[in-house]
Amino acid sequence: MDYPLRAYEYYLTSYRRVWRGSVVTSIVNPVLYLTALGVGLGSIVNRGSSPLGIPYLDYVAPGLMAAVAMQIAAAECSWPVMAAVRWTRQYHAMLATPLRARDIVVGHQLWVASRVASSATVYLIVIAAFGVVRSPLGILALPVTVLVGAAFSAPIAALAVRVRNEATFVALFRFVIMPMFLFSGIFFPVARMPHALRVVAYLTPLWNGVYLCRNLTLGTAGLWLSLANVGYLLLWAGAGLALAFRFYRWRLVR
Numbered sequence: 001m002d003y004p005l006r007a008y009e010y011y012l013t014s015y016r017r018v019w020r021g022s023v024v025t026s027i028v029n030p031v032l033y034l035t036a037l038g039v040g041l042g043s044i045v046n047r048g049s050s051p052l053g054i055p056y057l058d059y060v061a062p063g064l065m066a067a068v069a070m071q072i073a074a075a076e077c078s079w080p081v082m083a084a085v086r087w088t089r090q091y092h093a094m095l096a097t098p099l100r101a102r103d104i105v106v107g108h109q110l111w112v113a114s115r116v117a118s119s120a121t122v123y124l125i126v127i128a129a130f131g132v133v134r135s136p137l138g139i140l141a142l143p144v145t146v147l148v149g150a151a152f153s154a155p156i157a158a159l160a161v162r163v164r165n166e167a168t169f170v171a172l173f174r175f176v177i178m179p180m181f182l183f184s185g186i187f188f189p190v191a192r193m194p195h196a197l198r199v200v201a202y203l204t205p206l207w208n209g210v211y212l213c214r215n216l217t218l219g220t221a222g223l224w225l226s227l228a229n230v231g232y233l234l235l236w237a238g239a240g241l242a243l244a245f246r247f248y249r250w251r252l253v254r
């Protein structure tokens with residue numbers, strides 16, 4: 001059945017009305033980030049012998065690409081999900097049609113994947129223009145980035161449809177999303193952190209995405225470790241999707 005695509009079509013149609021407001025930032029943001037962090041800060045980090053073994057721009061750029069997937073997924077599956085349940089009630093309108101709760105979940109997740117893929121494509125083009133992509137394997141960073149997005153979007157959507165207080169999202173962004181952005185190996189090696197924090201970082205889906213994207217763009221990705229990273233991201237996405245199916249049905253159909 002094409003019911004999930006009907007839900008996806010709703011998000012696509014809505015976005016067609018506002019895409020001009022985000023297309024500029026989607027292009028400008030990676031250029032600004034890479035110029036400020038990779039070129040500006042990198043000129044300081046790279047002085048003398050490079051402590052990372054590679055130019056800092058090559059180190060930080062793939063990590064930022066993975067982080068964008070996390071940020072888009074979190075933004076699209078937090079307040080918008082609560083709004084669709086409580087305020088604008090799009091979900092209830094969808095359920096008045098032949099769509100089921102499962103169709104709504106899948107349609108929304110497809111939309112988030114599309115948003116992540118389009119932004120990741122822009123990022124990959126920009127970092128390639130900066131000379132960061134050293135291997136043809138770098139193109140595989142695109143599906144990896146989409147998988148990173150799914151590892152966040154599905155669990156956050158499951159949380160968002162269940163909670164009743166929007167303060168939960170403030171705590172989520174402040175105590176989960178932001179710490180992961182800072183301490184998941186984007187800006188400096190996780191191995192330099194204390195052991196306990198290092199273990200926590202390795203368990204985050206963002207670190208696995210950062211590690212994969214970096215090694216793919218550098219051409220240093222090992223097969224078995226990369227498969228382990230992919231499997232871990234799939235586990236997060238699959239578990240989140242299962243919870244989303246259950247919680248959407250509990251909240252919308254009971």
